[in-house]
Structures are given as C-alpha cells and as structure tokens.
Amino acid sequence: MSMIGLFGVLIPFILFLAFQCSFLCKKSLGGPILKNWPFLDASRNALQYPRVLDWIAEVHEANDLTFVFKGPWFSGTDRLFTVDPRNINHMLSSNFAKSKGPEFKKIFDILGDGIVSADMELWEDLRKSGHALFHHQNFLKLSVSSTSSKLNDDLVPFLDKAAEKKIIIDLQDVFQRFMFDTASILMTGYDPMSLSIEMPKVEFGEAADFAEEAIFYRHLKPVILWRLQNLIGVGIERKMRTASAIFNSTFAKIISSRRKEEKEPAIINAVTYYMNVDTTKYKLLKPGNDTFIRDVVLSLLVAGRDTTSSALTWFFWLSKHPQVMTKIRQEMINTKFDPTDLETLVYLHAALSESMRLYPPVPFNHKSPSKSDVLPSGHKVEAESKIVICIYALGRMRSVWGEDASDFKPERWISENGGLKHEPSSKFLVFNAGPRTCLGKHLALLQMKMVAVEIIQKYDFEVVEGQKIEPVPSIILRMKHGLKVTVSKNI
Template sequence: MASIDLFEASIFLFCFLVFCYFLNKKTYGYLYIKNALQSYPWNWPVLGMLPAVLVRLNRIDDAISIIEKTNLTFLFKGPWFARMDALITVDPANIHHILTSNFSNYVKGPEFKEIFDIYGDAIFVTDGEIWKNIRMSSQARLNHQGFQNLSMSVITSKIKNVLLPLFSRFSEDGTVVDLQDVFRRFMFDVSLVIVSGSDPQSLSFEMPEVEFAEAFDNAGEAILLRHVIPRFFWKFQRWMRLGQEKKLIEAGATFDRICAKYIDAKREEIRSQGIDHDHDHSNGESDDVLTYFIKLDTSKYEHLDPSNDKFIGEILLSFIFAGRDTTATGFTWFFGLLTKNPNVEAKIRQEINTNLPKERPWSAIDHKEFLNKLVYLHAALYEAMRLYPPIPFERKSPIKSDVLPSGHKIGANSNILIPIYALGRIRSVWGEDAWEFKPERWISETGGLRHEPSSKFLAFNSGPRTCPGRHLAMVTMKTVAVEILQNFDINLVKGHKIEPRPRLALQMNHGLRVTLTKRCSA
C-alpha cells in the first residue's frame, strides 16, 4: 500500500473543504470566484491556481485567452505542498527546443510514469534505452509491407462486412446513432485483430458491453484526474480504494487477466505451428503485433524480453490504446465538423468522385496510391486534428536546468505542460482565423499539401517521439471517410451540442448523435 504523509493529507483536506464551501452556488463567494477565474488564473494563498483548474475542467476553451495574454508561456502555481507547479507553453520555439533540438534533456520522467503506472513500460511512458528499443521494434513492424497489407485487409473487411451493413440498417430504421461510440468500437475491433488476431466484435447492432474496452475508459478517467489533483491525495484514494482509484485498480486487474488470455493463446498457437519463437523469421512478415513481439529477435533489441508476459502485455495495451482512442477521436471530430460545414463535405465528395477508380483497389500499395490523390480530404483531417487533437496535452520534465528560447528558466525535474488543444487555436501561431475549420490552410499554391512544422501541429507529436503509426492512422481515417461519405449522408440530431470532454483522448462530451441516410448514387 502507498504510504501517506498524514500532515500533508490533513492540510489538503482542510483546504479542500474550504474550497468546496466557496463552490456552493448559493453563496456570493462562488460568484466572485467564478468571475475572477474567467478572467485570469486566480493564485490563491496555499492552494495556488488549482481551484481555477478544477472550476474550468469542463470548459477548456476558457484557458486559451489566458495563454495568449501571457506571451504563450506562463508558470502554473499549484498548492504549496503538492509539487504541482508547471511551466505551460504553446510557443512553437519552446516546443521545438523541448521535443526536438534538446530532446535528450527532456523526458517523461518518474512522476509521469507513476501517473501512468497501469501501463507499465508502454512506449508512451518509458524513456532511455527501453523506449528506443520499443520504438525501433514497433517501427520495424509498422513499416513492413506485409503488416501494412494485413492492416489494410482487416480495415477494409471490417468496413465492408460490419460498418457499412450496420449503417444501412440504422438508415433503414431511422435510428439515432452515436458515431463516437461507433468509431471507438470500430477501432477497438480493428486494433485488437491487428494486435492479437482476435476479433472482440464489439461493433454490432446490439452494441454489447465489452469489459476490456470499459477498463480502458475507467483507466483514462482516473489517470486524467491524477494530473489535476495533488499526488498524495490520489495516493490516499488508492490506499483506501476509493473513487476513480478503485476503478483504476479494477481496470488493472482486468488488463492483467485479459492480456494473459490473449498471450497464452498466442504462445500456444505459435508452439502448435512448430515455430522457434526465440528468433525472428522472414515468413512472419504478415504476423499480428503479438506474434511479432513474441518471436522478436532479442539480439537486435537487448533491452526487451519477449519471454516476459508482463512486457508483452504492455505492448498489447499500448497498441490498442494508440489505435482505438486516438484514431477514433480523429474520426469523431472530423465527421462532427463536417455536419457543421457542408461546403467542406461537398468539396471532399467531389474530390473522391473525381479520383475514385471504377474498381476499388484493396491492395495496400494501390490503395495508398489512390488515397494520396485525396489532398483536400487529407487537409480536412489535419484541420480537424489541429482544432481537436486526439491527445490534448504533452508533458515533459528536464533532466538538467535549462533556459527556453522564450527566456524562461526551468529547473531540473520540473514539470512542463504543452496544451496541444490550445496550441491549435493560438492566433499568433495560426492566424486570426485560428478558430475556424478551414482545410484550405493546408493546401499550397500548387494544389499540394502544405507542410507545417510539427512544433505547430502536434497531433502526431514531434521530434524523435513522433507517432510511429501516423501513416497507418491517416490511411485508416481516409479509408473510412471515403466509404462513409460515398454511401451515406450524415445529419446532426437537432439541438445536439458538440463540445469537448477533457480526457486522455479528447472525446465529445455528449457523443456525436446523428441520423444516417443512404445515398442514392452509391
């Protein structure tokens, strides 16, 4: 069990009770605090700016004006006793310095790893040689033509045999559909097939509850909360098995049990085929991720242990999280924005009709060639992720003290937060129309895709930690978008409100509720 400093806990409990008193909406104090927090982060005695975060947690747009007023970088002051101070920056020069030019000095750090402890040594948690080995081995798998063929086969099969028939039935029945739920289920199934070779079939007309998927959701909520409350408080909750920490413990048990089932089944499958899994083999070019890592050549990646089920389980979890949560979030915001921008939707359909061959090319090579012609669709997807990045923030910690290009001095082991959601809406970075959904900003004068530095567009991270699966993610999103837009009209339910919900992946607060109409020309 985690040890708790009772003195610190007592101080926090007292401050928390005082804060709750002021949050009583019937008091004048609440109105005063609310008005103050809307204009600037209120630096309270003892509590610092934490109350501002808690009040604004579901209104993240409010923070944008604060960042713009402070020259894109400011110091967040947490409670005196909570070690929550952090430098917050959306300055592209600072971002480039942190994520690229001085990359070796900036790590996830032990505090970050502790917050994400349920994922162990997943690629997005680790640093150093372990991270390098996981990244190199992951890139080798993701970039292999055989694996890309496998991925494309899984994606197109799921679209043809499940997604489109499901949409047809919803259309015929006039059913109101939550596209966010549909896309999360679609990507969960696709990711698990690609990773393990097993299809959970969570996407169906019945929309069944899936324990594994629910565990990811509960883990994400608890981890987000760990970012905004003092460490000792969530440690105390974990010790007492209370609230979100209880759900996180239960999610961890679910992860362990289900991962063990998949790993055991895969090891048995490999043994039954008579394959020596201590070495990598050329005949495994189209292996799923689990098979590939179990057969990993340890001479190439000396810090990885494919015989260790814990390591294999962490690989499984990280690939599913990356495939399901981030890509599904990109889908959701893209289609949500199209419902509000019919002119953009019309341009995408025109581009598809102009470039779509008479017979669909389902091989990975030909399919990629066709998708590369859809420049405006690519631009619209990028624009959606600029405004609504799947992962809304990045966190780093310097090993040694440093001075950022903005002139801010930062101490060793301090916290740096990059709010990616805010970065996409900063006028001094993206222009006066930064808040507008405008795919044209990504189109060059010659009609090609305009390059923007990754220090401005962080949807796929930047520098050595750039997402190794970004190309697969874009191919997946383009393929799904083409098939849906060719076959269906999507209409937002009247009165349905689209707004972000703070999570590890930036979901829609109320889902994306729409009706579907079959297109006659399809």
C-alpha cells in the same frame, strides 16, 4: 503506519479536499482570470472542464503564449504552460524530448513498461522494434485488410441497418468499437466483434475510458493523494483498479492462447511479433515474460483505439459544414484513387488535419527537463520541473495560426499549387514531434481516410439538434455525451 506517517497522508488529503470543494462551489465561469494569478482561481477553473480547454487557450493568448501556474505549496502541482512554437522547437530538439521523467511513469503506471511511458535504453529498444513492426510488410498488409474487412463486414451493414430503421446512433461509440476491433486484430490477432447491431457491452473499452480519465485527474492531484485513493479504492481510482484487473485478465487469456500456437506464425500481429522478437538486436526486451508482452501490447492497443476514434468523431461533427462535405465529395468524384493508397485525396487530408488542429485527440503533452534550462521565451525551468504544452490551445492561437485561428478552414492546408501545405510540428503538434513522434501516424491517417471515404460516398449524417457537445476530462479528447446522429443512404 506510524502516527506521523498517518498525519503525513491525512493532512495533505484534507487540505486538498478543502481545496477541491472551493472549486466545486463556483457555479459559472467568467473570462480568463489573469490578475495576480491566484492559484485558487486557476485551479477552480481547471475543474470546470467543459470550458477549461478554451479558458486555457485564452490565458495563453493573453500571456504571450507562456505562463506559470502555481499550485498549493505541498501539492507538487506547479507547472509552466507554454504553446510558444520557439519553446516547443527548443524542447523537442533538445535532450528532454526523449525522456518523459519518473513522474510520468508513476502517473501512467497502468501501462507498465510499454513504449508510451518507457524512458532511456528500454524506450530506445521499444522504439526501434516498434518501428520495424510498423514497417513490416505483413503488418502493413494486415492493417489494410483488417480495416477493409471491418468496413465491409461490420460498419457498412451497421449503418445500412441504422438508415433503414431510422434510429439515432452515437457515432463516437461506433468509431470506438470500430477502432477497438481493428486495433485488437492488428495488435493481438483477436477480433472482439464489438461493432455489431447488438452493440454488446465492451468491458475493455469502458476500462480504457476510465483509465484515461483517472490519468487526467492524476495530473492535477498531489501524487500522495491519488496513491492513497488507489490504495483504499475510492473515487475514480477505484475504477482505475477495476480497469487494471480487466486489462490483466484480457491479456492473460490472449497471451496464453498465442503461446500455444506455432512459433513465427505467417500472420504477424504485435503479440506474436514481441513473443519472437530478436533479443540480440533489442537486448532489453523480454519475449518470454507475459507481463512484459501485456505492457508493450496494451500501450499500442490503447494508443491506436482511442486517438483515431476521437479524430474521426470530431471530423464528422465539423464536417456538418455542407460546403466542406461537398468539396470532399467533389474531390472523390474527380480523382482516380486507389482505396488502399489515398494520398491523392488532398482536400480530405486537409480537412482531417484541420479538424485535428482544432480538436487534437491528445490535447496535452507533458515535458520534464533533465537539467535546468532557459527557454527561448526567457522562462527559466529547473531540472525535473513540469512543463505542459496544451496542444488544444496551440491550435487556436491567433498569433500562431492567424486571426481566423478558431475557424474550420481546410483551405489553410492547401498551397498555391494545389498540393498540401507543410506546417512545422512546433505549430502542428498533433502527432507529437522529434524522437517521440507518434509511431502510428501513417496507420492512423490511412485508417481515417479509409473510413471517411467509405462513409462519405455512401451515407449522409444529420447531427441531432440540441445535444450538448463538450469534452470529457480525460487525456483523450472524447465527447462527454457522444455524438448523436441519424443516417441516410445517399446511393
């Protein structure tokens, strides 16, 4: 590297470190800082994560739902933050709903060419083929059978044992293991058996958690800084490299064993589906290329494991409200329901929606317009500029959800005739909206309901007093210290 090149890297790096030190020196957070919007105040708060999400919500409410964040001039961290449903509706129905932009692909490089970070024609092929997979009869059957057998064979015995021995368990860890096992069976045909009484170390799960945290921090740093950290292997970027190596070796083993099996197997999972995908229909997919299969399936696996386990954890934490649990139980007693078709459980659906409104598993969404535009709020955005929609803040806006926005009230989802109330996705953006709506929404809701029904019918949880419940800085809303509970059997 030339001297100029070296200085080009080091100067921003040193300035950024100084900048970060100034955040860390501040010990406590005050109210939202709005006066003059000094970037240091804004960014200092951004690193005090446990409070930052609430703080971002307060700033949105105080600024008519939209504000501009100015980072240091060299850092490329300027952002427009908006949770204005008019802006969201405009962005999701216009061209930049489809494309995520080149910056996103750089930040999510660990997912390679998977659907989450792909754009343009490749995304179109992945989206159409993914849609066909998620609607394939065999795949649908496998999603129900794998969830149901994991419940009966692993989760129930695990909770029985915890109840019998009166031990404290971390419910978040339990749900992550449960979802990892079911997602892995669905996507790769391999059951890692991570949910068992022995609670084995889950290398893949730890790698995914680190990668999600590193990606979160990449959104706050200049690209040049995190790339340099990755290159020399320091801080969270070192863990990102380890995560990448774990993903690669796990997938290398799975793909090579699937390649040895017969073509077009009777049981379809994402690996076998993409290995045999019809390239006359989806011209840009590469069934013979192992890296491509790794990218596509890894994205699906991560999308399925972490979001659903986060949603379940916050749901059970909020369901400590005894009146909510009583109503859910009452509905189960009064309703005839098919365990594989849980649509009739309206109150349960309402309670799940309500917990995801307050604790969305994906708390941020990033957009980047392909050409300059003026948003309905009057804010001008340049081509390739960065827009952040804080879904966590959106769910808490009094001007959007009413004065009781911060209360957990499943009843708000129930219409006068007793059915479910529909809320537009510009207001309830938990599963995204428009062309890039979550492909796994129905699968996630089905799995969450199957787990909730089984657990609520059989067990009571008591949340351990005095534990700190706070989110970890990550692209997924996980609890930093987990959720400690004790279990007792109620039948």
